[in-house]
Amino acid sequence: MFPYLLLPVLFLCPASCTTTRRHAEPLHQDLVTQLPGQPSVGFRHYASYTTVDEKNGRALFYWFFEATSGSDEKPLVLWLNGGPGCSSVGYGATQEIGPFLVDGEGYALKFNPYSWNKEANLLFLESPVGVGFSYSNTSSDYDILGDSFAANDAYSFLHEWYKKFPSYRNRLLHCWRELCRKICTRVGRADL
Numbered sequence: 568m569f570p571y572l573l574l575p576v577l578f579l580c581p582a583s584c585t586t587t588r589r590h591a592e593p594l595h596q597d598l599v600t601q602l603p604g605q606p607s608v609g610f611r612h613y614a615s616y617t618t619v620d621e622k623n624g625r626a627l628f629y630w631f632f633e634a635t636s637g638s639d640e641k642p643l644v645l646w647l648n649g650g651p652g653c654s655s656v657g658y659g660a661t662q663e664i665g666p667f668l669v670d671g672e673g674y675a676l677k678f679n680p681y682s683w684n685k686e687a688n689l690l691f692l693e694s695p696v697g698v699g700f701s702y703s704n705t706s707s708d709y710d711i712l713g714d715s716f717a718a719n720d721a722y723s724f725l726h727e728w729y730k731k732f733p734s735y736r737n738r739l740l741h742c743w744r745e746l747c748r749k750i751c752t753r754v755g756r757a758d759l
């Protein structure tokens with residue numbers, strides 16, 4: 568395992584950490600229950616890896632924020648930072664439009680009053696592999712990265728993600744990207 572694969576483990580506290588909490592329904596396996604320095608909020612957020620290619624061992628990392636209110640009614644926004652090669656967690660989620668911005672000192676998170684999750688459910692995807700926490704266990708994958716490759720992985724990601732969040736399957740999907748139009752085109756054509 569590459570050393571950087573350990574980072575998300577430190578960064579996220581999986582649902583299993585909170586043995587003292589009692590819920591009527593089982594907690595979603597990807598629910599983030601606590602982040603260091605996170606302000607308390609009334610919406611849920613989720614993060615994890617989704618495998619997009621089992622043979623080569625490719626997995627994309629996502630961070631998903633429900634809307635602050637009425638999440639059942641609001642659309643789903645898939646956010647991809649551009650570059651290409653910019654992290655959607657490092658930029659979009661924590662410096663631009665996400666609900667938790669890293670504070671000036673870098674020690675804690677502060678609530679972003681202009682977060683887009685006031686209007687939509689926000690899904691940040693780290694794409695393609697090699698960006699942010701997303702990775703491949705097959706080194707040669709990194710030699711063939713390109714728009715089509717990234718678009719196909721994003722498509723596979725969304726297909727798998729809907730299995731984890733089936734209630735979003737029929738939700739209006741807005742795909743926002745800084746540059747990589749091909750990815751949104753591929754996802755938009757998806758028969759998921």
Ligand SMILES: *[C@@H]1O[C@H](CO)[C@@H](O)[C@H](O)[C@H]1NC(C)=O
Pocket residue numbers: 568618620621623624625626704
């Ligand atoms: C990549 O390899 C690590 C270490 O063997 C393994 O734990 C992980 O599940 C693999 N990832 C995928 C997507 O298969």
